[in-house]
Amino acid sequence: MTIQKISSFAAGQWVQPGQSARIIKSAITGEVIAKAGNDALDVQSMLDYGRDVGGPALRAMTFHDRARMLKAVAMQIGKHKQALYDISFDTGATQSDHLIDIDGGIGTMFVFASKGRREMPDGHVYLDGEIEQLSRNGTFLGQHICTPLQGVAVHINAFNFPVWGMLEKLAPTLLAGVPAIVKPATSSCYVTEACVRIMLDSGLLPAGSVQLISGGTGDLLDRLGMQDIVSFTGSAHTALSLRSAPNILQNSIRFVAEQDSLNASILGADATPGTPEFDLFVKEVSREMTAKAGQKCTAIRRIIAPEVQVEALIKALSARLDQTTIGDPRAEGVRMGALVSESQKRDVLEKAAIIGQQAERVYGDPDNFTLQGEGAEKGAFVPPMLFHCANPDTSDLVHCTEAFGPVSTIMGYRDLDHAIQLANRGEGSLVASVITRDGNIARNLVMGVGAYHGRIYFNNRDSMKESTGHGSPLPHMVHGGPGRAGGGEEMGGVRGVMHYMQRTAIQGSPDILSAISGTWNPGAQEIEGTEHPFTRNFGDLAIGETIHTASREISLDDIEHFAEFTGDTFYAHMDEEAAAANPFFPGRVAHGYLLLSFAAGLFVEPNPGPVLANTGLDGLRFMKPVQAGDSIKVRLTVKKKTGRNEEYGEVRWHVSLTNQEDELVAEYELLTMNAY
Known part of the structure; x- marks a missing residue:
């Protein structure tokens, strides 16, 4: 088998792996398929190239120019997405997982392209809010504006979405007019590299606007300045290490984090067995446990249901999980693939064992499950595992331990206040979902859990046919959450673009403000x-x-x-x-x-x-x-x-x-x- 050499793209040149490169194994077979990394990568040249070449080229374009560029790039990736599908199987992902990652990433770029054309000016200055009249006769005005940062955005991405994870950060960054250095997780960087090659080979991106690090970043973060920004997705431990680096703190470098999240799904008291809502809840939980083998930052980790429904819910979930065929994602009929690596499998099993100290495993045995596909026994496979925590008030581990795989814990609540308490014990999550048709339940839950969650997803029989699902972050809405989830916000339409721009208050006469903004103001000439x-x-x-x-x-x-x-x-x-x-x-x-x-x-x-x-x-x-x-x-x-x-x-x-x-x-x- 030919071992791929996964290159970096630095200062306009492709750089092959060095002697210290890490090996990458197939999640399906455990065989070595690639190597990546080069300790000799000149990260200072990359920063200089982005700041001096990419930044000026992007800032010379208007928001509409950059939006048109995003659309063209998305179309180009779409033409080659089959090639991305083909190599993504080795990450353990199924074809339906590819649609989330690859098609989802393309779709995100299209949304930002559209919003750039419709919601931003065909100019270089974005107006944030209305004119403020600062004088009696209107000869002295104020206006908040946003202009691109003049540094480089460093994107450090997780392994689970090698395409979407890159594009959901890249789209608002480029629309803002800021160049990016993309650093994917090494275990799936071969998919990201293939996507970057498609983008660069298209000739649609200005030189210096996108660079790629396949492997370690070296001392890159120590070389950043106050005009640079770091956007990170990964574990809370790594995020803390990066954001507390002296250089990051000393220069007040913007740091956007999306990290660990003990997301919850709450079954409303009105959603009893036999209702469309109960069936919907079972379907949503099962899907979120098994999509991407549970390796989603938005996956449901805690299932919060009325105590009287716990037994019925365990039975219904177990029956549905029985329909999940596990194995080689290339094999026909397989519905759940492998974890991304053997080390990730070990981590998931260790975390599942910790959860098992305070909860009973009621479905899924990692030592005894059926696999499909020749050679799959050597891959990083685990079955879906469902735990039941009978005492969620005194069981701290189930509220602070994230097994980043197909693992979830069900727990009962006595009343709505109790459900709110349990949901908030996650200490900050990306998303909570609520399945209910009762408006009072919905409102009370929002008031109770809203401050702890970046997104609250409601669904019932009225919206289920068109809803996008608990675990689907949409580019129109913010993706992030407080506390344990990292405190950041990504996407969210133009809000995501603002992360890469500086908000400045300008003050002056109507003529001066009109000249800056390209918008006529009353009192101007x-x-x-x-x-x-x-x-x-x-x-x-x-x-x-x-x-x-x-x-x-x-x-x-x-x-x-x-x-x-x-x-x-x-x-x-x-x-x-x-x-x-x-x-x-x-x-x-x-x-x-x-x-x-x-x-x-x-x-x-x-x-x-x-x-x-x-x-x-x-x-x-x-x-x-x-x-x-x-x-x-x-x-x-x-x-x-x-x-x-x-x-x-x-x-x-x-x-x-x-x-x-x-x-x-x-x-x-x-x-x-x-x-x-």
């Missing part, structure tokens, strides 16, 4: 041209381009006609005495939507042109009532432009309505799609 802006293509419109309309008087006939035509005969528009009794109105007033309609009539250019559609309005506010005899006029200003595709882009217009005294009566932002 207006550009008045000879052409109506609705006649100008998207690419020709300038931020701050403005028209001031003529005025229009509002008559009582207008108000009454609008009321009759629309059916809106609210008393404030039709009854003088009742309107005058209202503390907000001086008497009968014009409808707010009448004002909007008349405003459109004042500023719209009616002929066919670049404006393709009005897609909505945001932030509508009515400041001062308008009575019959008052006049309104409109100021329409290009506030912001966001490209959507090659044919059209979104224009955000600031619209303000003033009366005959130049008093502001209404304000909003109009959205249109304009052709290029």
Whole structure:
């Protein structure tokens, strides 16, 4: 058998393993399949290359440029995912496990690409929140902005998801404009290396934006500076060692950790045997115990159920686990593969023995189980193991010991408060799931366990057909948790991107803030041209381009006609005495939507042109009532432009309505799609 040489990619060059390289064995057969690691790797050159080459290239791109890059890279990986499937079997993963890891990683990149285009500007500065007026007349403003860190992100990933684990960190990092050095776990780094080669060979990534360390990091962390960031996934012990390094502490280097987690799943008291919820609970727990052979940071480690249902639940779970065929994941019909390595198998069995000191094993014997596949007896296989803890209040070990494999412990609760206490004894988890159809149970559990969990997943008969499952972190939502889980947050859409950016408060005049942000602010300079802006293509419109309309008087006939035509005969528009009794109105007033309609009539250019559609309005506010005899006029200003595709882009217009005294009566932002 040919032994693969798993290389690193450093400072633009592939570097083969050195003499001190570690051997990597197949999880299925125990045979040596690869070696990786090079103690002579020049990590300082890697940092310099990322900072001096990768960083400037990424920061020169807009958020939309980087989003388009992510989409293209994801598509490229998708074209080659079969090759990744094929080599991933040696990690012990089944084909369904590959879909979680490889397809899940690709999907994560697509989500960040989409969010980058839809939720971030086609520019270099991200606005965090609204403008703050810091002076009486609005000549001095404040704004929070975010810009990319000018260092390198070091991603230290776990063995269980060699593709998803890399891509879920890489997508927000690159979208932020920060280069990355990826360090996968050595036991499955051959899969990560293959994926990195696909990305680099595509030519879609700027030089220096992604580098790879296959093997040890040497003194890399000692060379980091205050603009660098470390994102770690792994054990709490390793996380503590890394984050407490003197250089990390001295330079206040950002350290994001996702670590050990004693996740729980709670069966609601309403989910009794025979209900869809009870059956769903059994299915979810079984799946989370066996997917990736239980090697998931989100797997269910503690099963918390009403005491009266424990016996029935053990019986139902055992019956379902009986259907789990274990063996060579390449063999037809196998539903659970191996642990990633022999050392991981030893660790799982040791931790299971610790749990066994305070809980009874009621399913699964690691010394007596059936395997499928020739040569599998030499692999790192264990069966699913279910424990029952009869005294969870006094059994500390089941709340602090994570066997990172197909191992879970069931325990009973007396009432909802007791269930909350048991769930929180995990001292911080990535996820808790609750199977219930009772809204009061759901709310009380959120109030009780929310502070201890990064995510709470609810499911029942109403959502089960479309739900993604307890153990599926989604790129739209934060992935992380407090306490034992590491205290970090990853993904979460744009929130994940913010980990790799610096939030800065800027203060200054409206013109200065507009120049920095690329967004027009009230009080900033207006550009008045000879052409109506609705006649100008998207690419020709300038931020701050403005028209001031003529005025229009509002008559009582207008108000009454609008009321009759629309059916809106609210008393404030039709009854003088009742309107005058209202503390907000001086008497009968014009409808707010009448004002909007008349405003459109004042500023719209009616002929066919670049404006393709009005897609909505945001932030509508009515400041001062308008009575019959008052006049309104409109100021329409290009506030912001966001490209959507090659044919059209979104224009955000600031619209303000003033009366005959130049008093502001209404304000909003109009959205249109304009052709290029």
